[in-house]
Amino acid sequence: MSNEATGNGGQALRWLRRTVALPYLWLLLFFLAPFLIILKISFADPIVAQPPFTPLLEWGAQGLAGLKATFENYAYLFQDGYYGIIYLASLKMAAIGTILCLLLGYPMAYFIARQSPRRRQILLMAVILPFWISFLLRVYAWIGLLNNRGVINEFLLWLGVIDHPLTMLYNDFAVYLGIVYSYLPFMILPLYANLERHDHDLLDAAADLGARRWQRFVDVTLPLSVPGIIGGCLLVFIPTVGEFTIPALLGGADTLMIGRVLWDEFFINRDWPVASAVSVVLLLLLVVPILWFQYLQRREQDAGS
Amino acid sequence: MKNRSLMLMTIVAFGYALLYVPIISVIVYSFNDSRLVTLWGGFSLRWYVSLLSDEDLLGAALLSLRIAIVSATFATALGAIVALALHRVNRLRGRLLLYGMVTAPLVMPEIITGLSLLFLFISMADLIGWPASRGATTITIAHITFSMAYVVVIVRSRLAAMDESLEDAAMDLGGRPVAVFFDITVPMLLPALVSGWLLAFTLSLDDLVISSFVSGPGATTLPMLIFAKVRLGVTPDINAITTIIILLVAVAVATAAFVSGRRESAGLRGVR
Numbered sequence: 001m002s003n004e005a006t007g008n009g010g011q012a013l014r015w016l017r018r019t020v021a022l023p024y025l026w027l028l029l030f031f032l033a034p035f036l037i038i039l040k041i042s043f044a045d046p047i048v049a050q051p052p053f054t055p056l057l058e059w060g061a062q063g064l065a066g067l068k069a070t071f072e073n074y075a076y077l078f079q080d081g082y083y084g085i086i087y088l089a090s091l092k093m094a095a096i097g098t099i100l101c102l103l104l105g106y107p108m109a110y111f112i113a114r115q116s117p118r119r120r121q122i123l124l125m126a127v128i129l130p131f132w133i134s135f136l137l138r139v140y141a142w143i144g145l146l147n148n149r150g151v152i153n154e155f156l157l158w159l160g161v162i163d164h165p166l167t168m169l170y171n172d173f174a175v176y177l178g179i180v181y182s183y184l185p186f187m188i189l190p191l192y193a194n195l196e197r198h199d200h201d202l203l204d205a206a207a208d209l210g211a212r213r214w215q216r217f218v219d220v221t222l223p224l225s226v227p228g229i230i231g232g233c234l235l236v237f238i239p240t241v242g243e244f245t246i247p248a249l250l251g252g253a254d255t256l257m258i259g260r261v262l263w264d265e266f267f268i269n270r271d272w273p274v275a276s277a278v279s280v281v282l283l284l285l286l287v288v289p290i291l292w293f294q295y296l297q298r299r300e301q302d303a304g305s
Numbered sequence: 306m307k308n309r310s311l312m313l314m315t316i317v318a319f320g321y322a323l324l325y326v327p328i329i330s331v332i333v334y335s336f337n338d339s340r341l342v343t344l345w346g347g348f349s350l351r352w353y354v355s356l357l358s359d360e361d362l363l364g365a366a367l368l369s370l371r372i373a374i375v376s377a378t379f380a381t382a383l384g385a386i387v388a389l390a391l392h393r394v395n396r397l398r399g400r401l402l403l404y405g406m407v408t409a410p411l412v413m414p415e416i417i418t419g420l421s422l423l424f425l426f427i428s429m430a431d432l433i434g435w436p437a438s439r440g441a442t443t444i445t446i447a448h449i450t451f452s453m454a455y456v457v458v459i460v461r462s463r464l465a466a467m468d469e470s471l472e473d474a475a476m477d478l479g480g481r482p483v484a485v486f487f488d489i490t491v492p493m494l495l496p497a498l499v500s501g502w503l504l505a506f507t508l509s510l511d512d513l514v515i516s517s518f519v520s521g522p523g524a525t526t527l528p529m530l531i532f533a534k535v536r537l538g539v540t541p542d543i544n545a546i547t548t549i550i551i552l553l554v555a556v557a558v559a560t561a562a563f564v565s566g567r568r569e570s571a572g573l574r575g576v577r
Contacts, residue, residue, distance in 0.1 A: 012482030013394055020390035023383040023453065024399070027406040030450040034421030037428055104323075107316040130324050132554045134511045136528050137547045140535045141327030144334060144544075151330055181323055242414025244514050249535065259416045266420060266518075276424070279417040290412050297408075 042073055042276035073277035083261075083278065087285065090258040093172070094240035097179035098187075101236045102229065104180060105187030109228075110221075112188070113195035124192065127185050139178055139249050146174055146250075174250035175257075179240055187232040194228025195221070227296065234293040242282055258282055328551065335544035352545035359542070362530060366546075369510055369527040372441055376448035377505035381498055383449065384456025384505075389490075391457070392464040410454040419518030422447050426519060439521030447519045448512060452505035459504065463497035503561050507554070 077083045112123045130138060145151050146169040153165040168174060198221065206216045244259035251257070258278065266275040335353075339346025356362060387407055390397055397403070410418065426436055426443050436443055471493070475485045491498070513528040520529065527546075534540050 012476070012486060015482060015486075016386070016390050017394055017397070019386050020394070020397070020403075023387045023407075024403055026383060026450070027403070027453075030422065030425065030446060031406050031410065034418075034425040037424045038417070038421040041424055104316065104320050107313055108320045111313055111317045126321060127324070129558070130328060132507055132558055133328065133551055134528070134547070136511065136513050136531060137331070137543075137550065138327060140531070140543065141331045141547070143535065145327055145330055181327070184320065184324065238412045239414065242416050244416050245532075248532075259414065262416050262420070263514075272424075275420060279414075279420055282414060283417060286412075286414070290409075293412060294408060 109191035440524035
């Protein structure tokens with residue numbers, strides 16, 4: 001970060017300063033501009049045409065005089081209780097999925113952080129490895145397992161635990177399972193990073209003062225790991241709210257999640273302005289958790305450097 | 306106390322089982338002779354053989370590979386530049402905006418990214434006549450945009466851990482900046498560039514949602530084809546594809562770990 005002034009280094013930095021314009025423009029065009037467009041279309045009227053919405057700004061018209069905005073799409077979202085229910089259902093499913101992930105991920109991260117450095121490496125690797133295999137295919141794998149005639153049911157029938165197959169697929173249970181399965185690494189990694197840094201002297205001190213094991217956990221470890229818990233939960237919660245693949249493959253007809261509804265609104269109903277309004281509202285719902293997450297990231301980075 | 310650690314062990318074992326049982330079951334059933342997915346009909350390679358004559362599938366796989374290689378390469382180059390600029394340039398103009406734009410894709414719902422990019426491509430076609438039709442090119446652009454964010458994260462963490470004195474020394478000895486960049490900085494960043502490229506490659510190969518939005522008629526990627534098939538339930542040939550992909554990924558990850566491990570130790574030896 002230092003040598004901005006020195007001759008040679010300055011030259012390199014000038015080169016970097018110029019070159020960064022390329023990815024900068026790229027992001028402005030392919031990341032920022034699309035959002036402005038989606039915002040624009042969410043205020044447009046739907047028409048039967050290609051593209052199926054009225055132009056908000058007539059190009060060539062005198063500036064903003066040509067602005068034709070309508071709040072109808074948003075009014076539609078709020079009047080029609082359907083969407084409200086779906087947003088709430090998505091938030092609920094994401095929240096429950098996140099909590100289930102935490103309940104499984106915390107003990108795993110705790111366990112890993114207490115192993116010898118070599119075993120830690122292996123156990124962490126084993127958590128990350130499935131992440132490299134296609135998400136779609138891993139979710140698909142559950143269809144074969146959860147089926148009425150699937151591996152789990154056949155096994156339980158064979159054991160004699162059940163006498164008729166359990167319905168485990170195409171319902172909310174399958175979606176929760178899919179969420180926990182897919183996002184478990186995102187929960188474990190920040191938790192592990194936090195738990196591994198804990199100062200063991202604190203636990204020893206608590207033990208010397210007579211605290212039992214469970215008490216030491218509740219009074220020392222748990223409070224210290226709160227940043228890791230928040231980080232992991234946000235990392236699971238944020239993508240889960242808008243999740244499409246898991247409810248589409250594992251959910252039932254009554255599993256309402258906004259990602260799936262948005263998909264249908266777009267590909268089946270072809271109502272693009274409503275689809276845009278749906279995504280703008282989804283983003284607004286996610287703004288708080290996203291900003292919270294970015295704040296935590298930045299604090300982490302400041303602490304690191 | 307013993308009970309408690311037994312409970313912990315059980316939970317941990319359950320967690321790992323959850324991560325691996327689905328993958329293992331797909332691999333096992335890919336060798337199943339029976340068309341009925343759950344009935345074991347004996348060992349067979351018939352699903353692998355039938356893949357070879359499935360032209361739709363081979364076409365989709367080739368298209369996905371092509372898109373993944375091109376987009377990973379561009380994403381790595383652009384992402385590395387962004388990471389370097391964020392890390393090295395003081396008082397970068399518009400730094401906050403750049404930082405925001407490059408971290409946002411990490412947390413953006415894919416479905417919104419896909420929808421918004423599609424609208425951009427349609428508006429651009431309206432305005433400047435490009436892209437005239439959507440397909441491999443638009444998918445590649447979309448993939449570069451979101452995987453760049455992951456490359457930036459990886460390269461930045463490497464930069465934060467890197468020793469800058471080597472570069473300074475090379476500069477002091479009169480090395481031209483561009484030469485220093487390619488002779489010193491790039492080799493030092495190489496492990497991060499390799500893992501960034503691999504991550505971008507996997508993300509691209511795996512993407513269903515964004516590709517579905519920005520694709521056009523005639524351009525079906527492998528995940529799009531697989532999704533259309535598995536929506537109707539389990540099909541044995543998808544088990545075979547999954548197994549092949551798992552094998553490829555395993556080889557790639559092992560190679561990457563081996564290469565970066567060796568580079569790292571080689572680098573350390575060089576410093577000593």
